Amino acid sequence: MPTNLNMECLKATTSLALLCMYIFSPQVSAFSLTNCTVSGALNNTEELKVLCYKMGFYTVPSPIPSNARFIDMSFNFFSNIRAGDFEDLWNLRGFNLSNGNISQIEDGTAKHFPNLIKLNLAYNKLKTVSRGLLDGLVNLQVLRLDGNLIESIDEFAFKTLRSLIILNLTENNLRQIANVRPVLLSPSLEELLIGSNKFDVFNSCDLSRTALSLIKIDLSYNPLSKFQITENIFPNLDYLDLSHCGRNGTMLWNITDKTFLNSVKALNLTAVDMPEEDLTAVLQNITWASLFKLRLSELKWMKPKTLLQSGCLPGLKVLRLQRNRISKPTAQMLDPCSNLTELDFGENVISAVSASIFKKLTQLQKLYLQVNKLTKVNNSLQNLLMLEFLDLSRNSISELTCTDFANLAQLNTLYLYSNKISKIFQCVFKDLNNLELLRLGTNKLLTIDVAFQQGLPSLKHLQLTYNKLSKISKESFKSLSSLRTLDLGDNQIFEIEAHAFSGLTNLTDMLLYSNMITSKTIKDPAVFSGMPNLKSLDLRTNIIHYDKDKLQDPPFLNLGSLNILSIHSQRQGFGKIPSNLLQGLTSLTMFYGGRMNLNNLHPDTFKSTPNLWFLDLSKNVFTDDDSITAEVFHPIPKLSRLIISSAQIHSLNFLINANLSRLLTLRAPENKLDVINQTLIQSLPHLTYLDLQKNTFTCDCNNAFFINWALTRNYTQVIYLNRYTCSYPLSLRGKSILDMNVESCNVNIDFIMFVVSSVVVMLTLLGSFICQFLHWQVLYAYYLFLAFLYDSKRKQMHQQHGFKYDAFISYNAQDEPWVVEELIPNLEDEQGWRLCLHHRDFEPGRSIIDNIMDGIYSSRKTVCVITHKYLRSTWCSKEIQMANFRLFDEKKDVLVLIFLEDIPTCQLSPYYQMRKLVKKKTYLKWPKHGEDTRVFWQKLRMALETKGGPKDEKALLAGHGEHDLL
Structure with missing residues (x-):
């Protein structure tokens, strides 16, 4: 076999083998829980929070991550909660189901949360606490049932709540204090909040006859006509709230033993509805040595003098007297309050105070005089x-x-x-x-200018917002060396002198938002000098504007320690960000640049901020495809959060080559995005949160990958996926993107790869086999195919014009001597046959194939002179194939075979088509040396004279032809 053929076979085999080993890139996994979001890493059981609040749900969403630590499903429309709505959530510690429409929770539901610590069922429509509602919550510590319609509690409902510490039952329909008794089966209960119910009598014996562990009890906003304690059931009570209790000034206070509340430290009697003389008597009879804090607010019907003289108990430290219409406190009123450390006169009508009023309050540490006159x-x-x-x-x-x-x-x-x-x-x-x-x-x-020139060496936080400052002069704060935060927001500042903040060596936060600051105001870098430790600078909502591509003196050159810069929401638009605006901010990590009317970003915008990890470019005008390029992000490879909402962008493809391998959060809602392709997703390998709400999605197969990826729920959260709606085509406009049938778009890559791999392997093996064993047969078939093409093209033309020759002679060039010396003399010279010979009759300059075709179809017969050399000739093979096609097509005997040599079967076998012809057709043998040739020539003349029909062929074979079958 020829060497070049081996090489071709080897190349083909190698190429196919390489194709079989091609590896496709794996798809990025994703996470989505309907409309819920997840805060924290999915693999971190200490932080994982599932947030499903305000989603408009009528049924519990699923599936919920089994390792969720906290779940918030508040503000939805659940009416019934079934036990089957949840699988076992062993790691769950907090569950918020408040502010819904829940009227029934199936018994046994709580068994799915055996390690729950906090449960919030506030502001629903529960009417009763059944025995099985809380069954299994052995670790529960905080339970909120406030804001429901609870009228009754099963006597064993709290039996298993051994760890309960805080119970909130405010704003329900409990009418008798005895209704609360079942909760006391929780032995660890410390705080009981039962305000805003319908209790008209509180009698200690109705609650319990034995000592309780309660530390805090809130009975506020109940229409109590009697508050009575006849037994010492509160030995550890620290806080008692009776504010806004009583009705029509008739509440009776009856403590049979003054020592029963000796442990109380804080007492709230705000707006308690009792006659002045009764309340005065109650206060005068309190001998609780531990009472530390007393609130007597909103007792407007009491005289201030009486209120103060009665309220200033000997051991009292904190007294709150808000909203009592006190106008002129006097020293005499406050004399009994000499032990106070905290006094609250807020929200009264005090117009003046003098030094003598507070003369005896030598221990006072906190004084509230807010909202007075x-x-x-x-x-x-x-x-x-x-x-x-x-x-x-x-x-x-x-x-x-x-x-x-x-x-x-x-x-x-x-x-x-x-x-x-x-x-x-x-x-x-x-x-x-x-x-x-x-x-x-x-x-x-x-x-x-001079306000802070003296004093305040320890000042750390200075707030000057909502004033009318217009200018900050040089060294205005030079003495405030300890200052950490300076808030100058919401003024009218338009001028800041160089070194205005000089001396603020410890300042970390500077707020200059909502002023009249322009680019001219901060043109001199010295404006921000003198603050070597500044970490945050807020310049939002000013009128800074730039038209230049590059600044001569970047304003932030002296802020090398700055971490956070906010320049968003400029009132007249920022124009453009000069390429070196951020020069000097080598420590910048967060940049807020939204709502600035930007329409493009220079590729060098963030060249000076290599540590940037948070970038907000929302509410700009990036309508053009080249408004943001991938090069913008090349200097900030640490970027992990990108917000670009409401920016009129049509595509996120600028992120594909941005090299943002650390990006965790991408928020781009309210844009004009229509397709999210696989290449984009795969370019962000660590994406955890993706928010694309309110975009113009196209609901066709272009987004099939995105939909399937968003629902695979492994790594990336597609936030509020159920809110994504279709914009195109019109027939699907307004429908959820999840309603689109993507089954017809799905391609089973694994199956296709299996099929392709199998086919490639088979083709590889078949190709190798053919190259090795069937080379000549393939070539033979190839030439057979060419003969068929030429036959179809030429035969009709020759049939119309008749035959030019009696026979076309097909022979090998090396057998030409026999043709010239024997064949031509006998057929042309003696018999007058017209023969077509390629060395004589082929048209010069014409293609060989065309000459062969013309020769065969211009002749009545084709005579093939067969020798070993003939069988190895490519052109002879083509000639016999074309003659063969004519034979099959015209159903006539147009082919005559002459064997000049004896060819054994083993040598003829590779030419299977030739062997087939020999078996079926007439063939003649050239006599051996010394034998008579006249019979041979006679038989050849007879073969050439037949018209080619079946009868003629049978007569020849019966009378004269040799039909030794090989």
Whole structure:
């Protein structure tokens, strides 16, 4: 076999083998739980939260991840909960089913959550607590049943709740305190909240006759006509709330032994509906040594003097007197309160206070005077040497003097917001060496040039929002070396001098949102100098605008430690982000650039921020395909969260080559995305959250991959998948994308790969076999096919014009001597036959195939001179095949075979088609050397003279032909 043929076979075999070993890229797995979202890693049992609130569900969604730690299904429309709705959730610790429509929960449901710690069933329509409702919750510690319609509780409903600590039954329809008795089967119960029910009598013997472990009990907002304790069932009670109890001023207070409530530390009698004299008597008879906190708010019918004298009990530390219409507290009123550490006069009508009022409150640490009518401080606090917290907010204070806070060296927190302060003198805060938090927002400050030049060495948080500041001068805060947070938002700042923030060496958070800051305001990088530790800068909602592609002096050059930059929501549009705007921000990790009317991003935008992991570009105008390119993301390979909602983008293909291998969250809702292809998904291998709500999806096979991938529920959450609707075609518009039938689009890759692999293997084996054993047969078939093509093309033309020759002689060039010396003389010279010989009659310049075809179809017969050399000739093979096709097509004897040599069967066998012809057709043998040739020539003449019909052929074979069958 020829060498080049071996090479061709080897190449073909190798190519097919390589095709069989081709490996397809695996698909990215995904996660979706209907409309729910998951917070936390799916493989982390300590953090996994399934959030299904406000989804409009009427039935419990499934499947729920079996390792869920917390589930929130609040604000839905479940009416009945069946035990079969849940599989066993062994890891579940918190379950929120509040604010629904639940009227029935099948007994046994709770057995699916054996390790539950917190259960919230608040604000549903449950009417009873059945025996099996809570059965199995042996680890439950907190149970909320408030806001239901509960009228009764089964006596054994709480039998298995051995670990219950807090029970909330407020806002139900319980009428008798005895209805609550079954909950006391929980031996660890400490907090019982039963306010806002319909109890008209609280009698301790109706609840229990033995000591309880309760620490807190809330009976507020019940129409109690009697509060009676006849036995010491609350030895450990710490908090008692009777606020808003009573009805029509008739509530009776009856504690048969004053020591029964000796452990109470906090008592709330806000708006308790009792006559003044009765309440006074109750307070005067309280001898609880442990009482620490007393709330007597909203007792407007009591005289302030009586209220204070009665309420200032000997051991009391905290007294709250809000909303009592107190207008003029006096020293005499407060004399009994000398032990107070906290006093709340908030929301009264106090217009003035003097230093003498607080003269005896030497231990006071917290003073609340918010929401009153104070116009001045007037040095009234000079005696409160221990004061740490002072709330003067929401008054009408317009002026502060240098002595107002002179003696408050211990003051830590000062609230002065929502007043009418227009100016602050340099000396106002000079003595507040321990002040850490100062709130001056919502005043009328026009300038702060010298306000913070002295004092406040410990200040950490300064709030100046909602004032009328327009300019920040140089070194305005230079003395505030400890400041951590500076809030200047919602002012009218349009000018900031260079080094305005000099000295703020410990500042970490700067807020300059909602001002009048322009690009000119921050043109000089020195504006932000002097803050080496600044971590967060908020410049949102200003009027910063750029038209240049590159800045001469980038504004943030001095903020090398900045982590968070917010410049979103510029009121007149940002224009464009200069390519070097962020130069210097080498530590930046989060960038908020939404709502800036951007229409493109320069590829070098984030070149200076290699540590960026959070990027928000929402609500811009990226309509063009090249508005954002993959190159934009190349400098920020650590990006893990990308938000690009409402940005008018048509495709996310710019992410395909962005190299965002660490991207975890991608939010692109409210855009014009129609197709999410497989290449995009596979380019984001670590994607965990995907939000594509409110896009214009095309519901056809182009999105079949995305739908199937979104439902595989393994790694990536497709948030609110059920909310995705079709925009195209029109027949599906408005329908859920999940309603699309993707079965017709699905291709079983595994099956196809099996079939393809099998076929390739078979073809490989077959090709190798053919190359090795059937080479000549293949070539023979090939030439047979060519003969068929030429036969179909040429035969009709020759039939129309008759025959030009009597015979076409097919022979090998090396047998030409016999043809010239024997065949031509006998047939042409003696008999006058017209022969077609290729060396003589073929037209020069014409293709050999065309000459052969013309020769065969221009001749009545074809004579093949067979020798060993003939059988090995390619062109002779073509000639005999064409003659063979003519024979089969015309059903005539047009083929005559002459064997000049004896050819054994073993040599003839490879040419199976030739052997077949020899068996069926007439053939002649050239006599051996010395034998008479006349008989041979006579038989040849007779063969050439026959017309080719069946009868002629039979006569020849019977009378003259040789038919030795090989």
